[in-house]
Amino acid sequence: MNHELLLGWWDTAARDLPWRRPDCTAWGVLISEIMLQQTPVSRVEPIWHEWLARWPVPSAMAASSQGEVLRMWGKLGYPRRAMRLHEAATVIARDHGDVVPSDVETLESLPGIGSYTARAVATFAYGQKCAVVDTNVRRVVARAVHGAGDAGPPSTKRDLRDVEAILPEDQHDAAVFSAALMELGALICTAKNQKCADCPLFAECAWQLNGRPAYAGPEKKVQKFAGTDRQVRGKLLDVLRGAPGPVPKVQLDVVWNDVTQREKCLVSLLSDGLVEQSDDGLFHLPGEGIVQQSNDGRAPASPEPTASPVPTAARSSLAPLPSDRIVQQSDDGLSRLPAEGIVQQPHDALSPPPDRGIDQQSHDGLFPLPDRRIVQQSNKGTA
Numbered sequence: 001m002n003h004e005l006l007l008g009w010w011d012t013a014a015r016d017l018p019w020r021r022p023d024c025t026a027w028g029v030l031i032s033e034i035m036l037q038q039t040p041v042s043r044v045e046p047i048w049h050e051w052l053a054r055w056p057v058p059s060a061m062a063a064s065s066q067g068e069v070l071r072m073w074g075k076l077g078y079p080r081r082a083m084r085l086h087e088a089a090t091v092i093a094r095d096h097g098d099v100v101p102s103d104v105e106t107l108e109s110l111p112g113i114g115s116y117t118a119r120a121v122a123t124f125a126y127g128q129k130c131a132v133v134d135t136n137v138r139r140v141v142a143r144a145v146h147g148a149g150d151a152g153p154p155s156t157k158r159d160l161r162d163v164e165a166i167l168p169e170d171q172h173d174a175a176v177f178s179a180a181l182m183e184l185g186a187l188i189c190t191a192k193n194q195k196c197a198d199c200p201l202f203a204e205c206a207w208q209l210n211g212r213p214a215y216a217g218p219e220k221k222v223q224k225f226a227g228t229d230r231q232v233r234g235k236l237l238d239v240l241r242g243a244p245g246p247v248p249k250v251q252l253d254v255v256w257n258d259v260t261q262r263e264k265c266l267v268s269l270l271s272d273g274l275v276e277q278s279d280d281g282l283f284h285l286p287g288e289g290i291v292q293q294s295n296d297g298r299a300p301a302s303p304e305p306t307a308s309p310v311p312t313a314a315r316s317s318l319a320p321l322p323s324d325r326i327v328q329q330s331d332d333g334l335s336r337l338p339a340e341g342i343v344q345q346p347h348d349a350l351s352p353p354p355d356r357g358i359d360q361q362s363h364d365g366l367f368p369l370p371d372r373r374i375v376q377q378s379n380k381g382t383a
């Protein structure tokens with residue numbers, strides 16, 4: 001691949017995003033990488049600014065409750081990402097002098113940081129030469145290098161090998177090149193309606209030279225959102241994020257009519273630690289069982305008593321008595337349904353882990369392309 005073509009395009013076409021600017025810290029880059037997984041730039045950018053203002057360093061986040069982090073996460077989706085980032089912040093503050101590590105191995109040892117995120121931070125925050133492979137990069141390589149219509153199923157080893165093979169020798173150029181590959185996949189070589197006429201690689205693109213063959217790999221699944229457990233979990237969390245304190249179960253029951261699905265989702269949120277139930281049967285965000293919080297995520301100086309338990313008549317047939325716990329914890333620390341001893345799933349099947357490395361979901365309908373970030377300076381010194 002002609003590196004100069006892509007590096008030159010980057011200099012003129014890359015988006016000016018805050019986590020790409022020279023003054024952005026590695027902490028800011030890490031937050032952007034976590035947020036951008038399965039969430040588009042347009043939704044991430046305002047929340048990213050709020051987070052950096054609220055938590056300019058990892059220790060600031062570590063000092064906040066998980067509940068506050070979840071509130072500030074808002075509607076970015078997949079909220080376990082926020083919880084894992086809070087855990088990572090705690091470790092960075094405690095074990096790494098409040099500075100995000102720069103080497104891939106140490107980054108991968110942090111909670112919630114997988115291969116993709118570790119490589120992205122090492123590359124985009126510290127300018128290292130690493131193969132950084134996401135869905136966009138896989139698609140560009142599949143077309144421009146292999147001449148295929150699109151990327152097939154991900155393969156960690158093969159995908160890393162493919163990208164390592166085309167990185168420039170020079171470390172700085174390699175870091176910029178990695179960012180440019182992603183940007184090309186996000187803006188030009190998109191899953192549908194790719195803009196080949198505007199592509200810097202057009203003249204040497206193997207897909208063009210092959211006669212633009214159609215994609216011949218396995219059919220790609222379109223992940224739906226409406227009606228899924230992910231939607232229900234989001235609605236339940238919305239109630240808790242918007243409440244000034246713990247809420248009775250009736251406030252959760254109104255968000256979804258399918259009782260079975262709603263109860264399953266509530267149990268999964270409890271099991272994941274995204275929701276807690278206090279001894280009086282009320283539900284709240286993690287760590288907010290006593291202190292009330294306002295909608296802006298700040299705790300008032302004088303906590304007020306919280307809501308009363310739910311009247312029996314107001315509860316659904318599956319709702320527990322206020323004194324019941326939806327999930328009980330046994331001596332081995334595992335969460336079980338009361339009296340049934342059934343271990344709960346750590347999370348529902350529709351919610352991926354916070355970091356899936358290069359095995360990111362495919363570019364499909366409801367999950368926008370993970371438009372991504374960049375190195376802080378281009379090879380020509382421009383941001």
Ligand code: SF4
Pocket residue numbers: 140143144188189190194195196199200201202205206207208
């Ligand atoms: S020419 Fe078209 S298919 Fe080839 S890399 Fe560019 S945008 Fe992608």
